[in-house]
Amino acid sequence: MSNYLSDREAKELICEIGRRVFAKGLVAANDGNITLRTGENEIWATPTGVSKGYMTPDMLVKMDFDGNVLEGTWKPSSEVKMHLRVYKENPSVGGTVHAHPPVATSYAITGEWLDQPIFAESIIQLGVVPVAEYATPGTQEVPDSVAPFCRDYNCCLLAAHGALTWGADLMQAYYRMEALEHFARIHTEVIGHQKPAQMLTEAQVDKLLAIRAGCNNGSPAGGVPANRG
Numbered sequence: 001m002s003n004y005l006s007d008r009e010a011k012e013l014i015c016e017i018g019r020r021v022f023a024k025g026l027v028a029a030n031d032g033n034i035t036l037r038t039g040e041n042e043i044w045a046t047p048t049g050v051s052k053g054y055m056t057p058d059m060l061v062k063m064d065f066d067g068n069v070l071e072g073t074w075k076p077s078s079e080v081k082m083h084l085r086v087y088k089e090n091p092s093v094g095g096t097v098h099a100h101p102p103v104a105t106s107y108a109i110t111g112e113w114l115d116q117p118i119f120a121e122s123i124i125q126l127g128v129v130p131v132a133e134y135a136t137p138g139t140q141e142v143p144d145s146v147a148p149f150c151r152d153y154n155c156c157l158l159a160a161h162g163a164l165t166w167g168a169d170l171m172q173a174y175y176r177m178e179a180l181e182h183f184a185r186i187h188t189e190v191i192g193h194q195k196p197a198q199m200l201t202e203a204q205v206d207k208l209l210a211i212r213a214g215c216n217n218g219s220p221a222g223g224v225p226a227n228r229g
Contacts, residue, residue, distance in 0.1 A: 007071075010036045010044045011057035017097065017174045018046065022053025026099040026177060031162075033098040035083040036170045041065050045083065047074035078138035085143030086166050089150035095170025100162035101181035103188055107131070108157035110195040114183060118190055122183040126154055126176060129183075134159035134200070136207045155180055160200060 005013065014034050021027050021034075032052050035045045046052065047059050061072035065084055069076065083096045107114060107129075114122075114129035130149050135141030135158070146164060149156045155165040155176050163180055167173035200208070209224065 004038045005036070007038060007044070007062070008057070010038045011060050013170055014044055014046060014060060015055045015057055017170060018052035018055045020174065021097065021099050021177065022051060024178065024181075026101045026181060027052050028100065031100050033077050033079050033083060033096075034170070035080065035087075035096045037087060037094045038062075042070060043083070043087065045076050045080050047072075048077040050074075079142065081140065082142045082146055082164065085147055086150050086164070089147055090166070092168060093150075093166045093173075094168050095173040096164065096166045097170070097173045097177045098158075098162060098164045099177055101177065101184065104129075104157060104163050104181050104184035105161075106188075106193070107184060108162060109160055109197050110193050111159055111198055112193065112195055114157075114180075114187055116187065116191060119183055119186055122179065122186075125179045126183060128153060129155055129157060129180060131157045131159055132164075134161070134198075134204065136204065136211075137161060138211065160198065 014036055017034055021032060030049050030051055033046050035043045037043050041064050042062060044060050044062050046055060047061055050059055059074050061074055061076045062070040063076060063080065064070060065087060067081065067084060079098060082098065086096050087093050108131060111131050113131055117123060130153055132145040132149060135145040146156055155163060157163050163177065165173045165176035165180060167176055
């Protein structure tokens, strides 16, 4: 890639995309992550624990492709590993967006690929939307799960988690996230779900409960889900 944005331009654009994904309901609370490539081996990334709708440029973190923080005082999200893997697998990528678009995420929960040729624009803008295998959020399992799709697809659903889009630049990645949710809504109206929801296993839930306790200063509040697989 070439013609990278300046650091100031990159940070302002990330904050703008954050406001857009929040305003459109593609994320809730502190969900989601956004990255933008600004060099051969560096990106700007959103911090952990901050609503994408209320970010300011000073909150962002500059990192290299090995995950080292180069600039910024805020802590990067543990899920940045997933974004870095996309850049490593596909050198043409200039921006990534991770969100939890509600309808598209319902397909991530059932494990259904969005691959039916029912809508011309989706074929042009997105192509086939695969589903990556389930991985515990924040772990190395997540980048490993998305790696097989980074070169041959424009996005993927994350089983029982959300969605990840990428593009030649951040705007393209963002538009693909918008298009993904739009197509998922149309698909649901026309075809609907073909599979029942996949329940997480007891072992998978236990890992999530441990993460929740870490996010809440060790508090066990929230209860334990019933009917685990």
